[in-house]
Amino acid sequence: MGAVRQDVATLGAGWNKTLLNYALAMRALDELPISNRNSWKFLGAMHGFDEELWRGEELIGTGPVPADLTNGTYGDQCQHGSWYFLPWHRGYLATFEAIVAAKVKELTGDDWALPYWNYLDASNPEARKVPAAFIADKLPNGDPNPLKTYPRRPGLSALQPGRRDAFSLAAAEETDFTVDGGIGYGGGITGDFIQFGNWTGDIENNPHNTVHRLVGGYMTDPRLAGLDPLFWLHHCNIDRMWEAWMRAPGKKMTRDSRWRDGPADRLFLMPQLGGADPGITFGGSDTLTGGRFHPTYDDLTKGTGVVPGAVAVARVGMGPSHQQTVEPIGANAGAVSVGSKPESSLVTLEPQATTAGVAAMGATTPGAKVSRFYLALEAVRGQAPAPQIDVYVNLPEGADPDAHPELHAGNLTMFGLNVASRPHGRHAGNGLGYTLDITELAQRLKQAGDFDPSKLRVTLVPGEHVSDQQPITVDKISVLKRTGTVS
Amino acid sequence: MPRAATLRSFAHPPWRALFVAAGCGLVLSACGMATATVPLLCRSSAISELTAANAADAVALAIALNPPGPLMAGWALMLLAMMPPLLAAPLMHVWRSSLPQRRQGSLALFLIGYCAVWMAAGPPLIVVAVALHMLGGGSLWVTFSLVIMALVWSACPWQRAMLNRGHRQMRISLFGWAAAGDCVRYGVVHAIWCVASCWPWMLAAVAVQDWHLAAMMAVGAIMLGERLAPPEPPRWRWPALLRAIDPRSARAPLQGLLRHG
Numbered sequence: 061m062g063a064v065r066q067d068v069a070t071l072g073a074g075w076n077k078t079l080l081n082y083a084l085a086m087r088a089l090d091e092l093p094i095s096n097r098n099s100w101k102f103l104g105a106m107h108g109f110d111e112e113l114w115r116g117e118e119l120i121g122t123g124p125v126p127a128d129l130t131n132g133t134y135g136d137q138c139q140h141g142s143w144y145f146l147p148w149h150r151g152y153l154a155t156f157e158a159i160v161a162a163k164v165k166e167l168t169g170d171d172w173a174l175p176y177w178n179y180l181d182a183s184n185p186e187a188r189k190v191p192a193a194f195i196a197d198k199l200p201n202g203d204p205n206p207l208k209t210y211p212r213r214p215g216l217s218a219l220q221p222g223r224r225d226a227f228s229l230a231a232a233e234e235t236d237f238t239v240d241g242g243i244g245y246g247g248g249i250t251g252d253f254i255q256f257g258n259w260t261g262d263i264e265n266n267p268h269n270t271v272h273r274l275v276g277g278y279m280t281d282p283r284l285a286g287l288d289p290l291f292w293l294h295h296c297n298i299d300r301m302w303e304a305w306m307r308a309p310g311k312k313m314t315r316d317s318r319w320r321d322g323p324a325d326r327l328f329l330m331p332q333l334g335g336a337d338p339g340i341t342f343g344g345s346d347t348l349t350g351g352r353f354h355p356t357y358d359d360l361t362k363g364t365g366v367v368p369g370a371v372a373v374a375r376v377g378m379g380p381s382h383q384q385t386v387e388p389i390g391a392n393a394g395a396v397s398v399g400s401k402p403e404s405s406l407v408t409l410e411p412q413a414t415t416a417g418v419a420a421m422g423a424t425t426p427g428a429k430v431s432r433f434y435l436a437l438e439a440v441r442g443q444a445p446a447p448q449i450d451v452y453v454n455l456p457e458g459a460d461p462d463a464h465p466e467l468h469a470g471n472l473t474m475f476g477l478n479v480a481s482r483p484h485g486r487h488a489g490n491g492l493g494y495t496l497d498i499t500e501l502a503q504r505l506k507q508a509g510d511f512d513p514s515k516l517r518v519t520l521v522p523g524e525h526v527s528d529q530q531p532i533t534v535d536k537i538s539v540l541k542r543t544g545t546v547s
Numbered sequence: 548m549p550r551a552a553t554l555r556s557f558a559h560p561p562w563r564a565l566f567v568a569a570g571c572g573l574v575l576s577a578c579g580m581a582t583a584t585v586p587l588l589c590r591s592s593a594i595s596e597l598t599a600a601n602a603a604d605a606v607a608l609a610i611a612l613n614p615p616g617p618l619m620a621g622w623a624l625m626l627l628a629m630m631p632p633l634l635a636a637p638l639m640h641v642w643r644s645s646l647p648q649r650r651q652g653s654l655a656l657f658l659i660g661y662c663a664v665w666m667a668a669g670p671p672l673i674v675v676a677v678a679l680h681m682l683g684g685g686s687l688w689v690t691f692s693l694v695i696m697a698l699v700w701s702a703c704p705w706q707r708a709m710l711n712r713g714h715r716q717m718r719i720s721l722f723g724w725a726a727a728g729d730c731v732r733y734g735v736v737h738a739i740w741c742v743a744s745c746w747p748w749m750l751a752a753v754a755v756q757d758w759h760l761a762a763m764m765a766v767g768a769i770m771l772g773e774r775l776a777p778p779e780p781p782r783w784r785w786p787a788l789l790r791a792i793d794p795r796s797a798r799a800p801l802q803g804l805l806r807h808g
């Protein structure tokens with residue numbers, strides 16, 4: 061590695077050297093057969109693979125599929141909905157970068173590092189624009205542009221989030237990588253074999269999932285997303301946000317051996333340069349400082365939501381992650397299905413636990429008990445690859461959601477929901493789980509005198525890719541109380 | 548490295564408690580072995596004489612001569628010795644899905660549902676084991692054949708499909724009777740998939756003549772390994788036991804061998 065990853069916006073307009081080299085290398089790698097472990101398609105299939113889908117999309121011919129992709133080794137590895145999301149993708153990025161850089165070297169003699177797409181950089185008014193090279197029809201020499209080979213949202217030229225879309229740096233406010241029970245920056249605990257960790261981390265939902273949906277096309281489906289060359293610039297930025305977050309004071313990265321070692325039941329596996337056996341196996345610790353996959357970025361401040369070295373003041377610490385507790389204090393009565401119309405569900409709360417939590421909500425005195433509230437959507441299932449919903453609390457019946465931004469609990473893009481809902485997939489059909497921090501919302505309700513400690517009304521408003529034909533179901537909506545000690 | 552990581556993971560809750568429970572089951576099984584195991588039941592001389600003449604009568608006699616109480620107690624201890632580690636994931640799901648003050652009760656209700664199904668599965672498995680021993684004259688070949696059958700079962704797509712279903716979590720309500728009912732229901736449904744995916748191994752364990760304790764431990768470990776393997780689309784594959792012995796076999800696609808050869 062060693063090469064410094066830079067903001068794509070700083071590399072020069074149009075066909076700058078980095079992106080031109082990227083295009084040339086991609087073209088060469090995409091001409092290799094999928095059986096080659098360094099080919100573009102093999103690299104994409106390592107994220108997600110589905111023989112039927114790939115044949116349908118004419119990505120592979122009629123020949124046999126390499127065993128590597130279906131035997132539980134290289135193929136279909138992507139980790140979502142758990143604390144392995146960030147480290148697995150970091151190893152994946154580094155492997156990809158090394159292969160592309162070697163190809164660039166071979167073709168042009170230049171050095172190459174993967175650039176990042178800094179779409180949330182407030183200091184750059186053009187930040188959300190797709191770099192021109194990815195949407196140009198032709199290379200400078202008039203050849204077809206490989207960087208626009210694979211489909212995206214029609215006419216895409218910039219990320220255009222809706223008013224309520226989760227497209228912000230809010231995840232950076234979270235202080236803990238993982239708090240057992242479904243809360244945290246990086247995702248829920250899974251020892252892999254302990255399959256209850258189906259929890260999406262804050263950074264994974266916003267902005268990661270949102271960007272997948274906004275780019276559209278192949279990027280909405282984890283089984284195809286890795287084929288879009290924009291995927292890599294997007295993930296590079298997510299990876300940079302994680303690096304910045306880890307280095308900010310007050311942020312608690314996990315030290316759990318299950319995270320550091322990687323999953324116990326199936327190793328993360330990356331191909332070597334050239335693809336020879338054995339591949340490279342790794343765990344979380346290989347992605348941290350000193351590890352073989354640890355990257356270097358030119359900047360960790362712009363568009364990351366944190367300033368390395370500067371103390372964040374937004375939120376009080378809640379003590380060591382493993383000493384915090386998460387417990388359910390409320391739940392609705394049954395599964396909810398959302399099609400083309402909003403659906404509401406009453407969440408009954410346990411009044412004593414709720415009242416105690418409300419009292420400890422705003423604590424700031426060191427040593428005092430402090431609580432936060434979360435809305436949890438458990439075992440969400442659906443057939444669309446990246447459906448979107450908005451979640452509201454105590455929205456009056458029949459009210460226009462847009463008129464009540466103060467009751468908006470959050471916006472979810474459920475990237476990979478189709479894959480996580482397959483009964484015989486890696487998630488065993490358990491779907492995905494999400495937690496939304498509603499502490500500030502609860503405080504607002506309390507101040508407005510609209511907080512009833514015995515119940516909440518939750519309304520799910522369908523967004524993109526949710527319809528009566530492709531509804532989503534939520535097995536259970538619950539309220540979680542997280543408790544810690546002000547630190 | 549994966550196996551070292553697995554072992555380290557066992558240091559986290561709820562594994563320790565579950566292994567302790569299994570250990571108690573093993574010790575109690577060892578103590579109770581004198582009275583109530585299938586092998587002993589087959590060895591009484593009257594029965595072996597009958598066996599040669601009329602197998603069906605022998606099976607009937609063997610069952611009739613042995614009071615079901617101790618036999619079922621032996622079966623219960625066997626379950627205690629082998630099943631607790633298999634329940635880590637569902638127990639944690641029940642625990643997390645319950646109000647803190649109800650968690651113990653929720654676990655108990657789940658276990659009642661789970662055990663009810665396995666206890667019901669006991670008599671048929673025991674009868675079959677006895678019958679096989681009668682027919683096979685108590686030879687080692689019976690045990691050997693049952694192990695081979697269990698290995699084939701572990702390689703087949705149906706077993707994978709049932710293991711996958713066993714990984715499916717169910718909604719657990721938070722309050723009142725709904726919560727209690729959900730816990731029992733989850734226990735029953737989970738046990739049904741558990742029985743469906745591991746009955747050949749349990750049959751083999753029941754039928755082992757000597758080294759009964761060792762057999763229980765070995766089969767328990769095999770079933771745990773199968774339970775820990777990640778869900779995947781059902782297809783022919785090398786059984787978990789062989790993959791554990793030689794990890795390279797995981798890479799040779801059994802599916803392909805079967806399809807082309």
Ligand SMILES: [Cu+2]
Pocket residue numbers: 268272285295
């Ligand atoms: Cu992604």
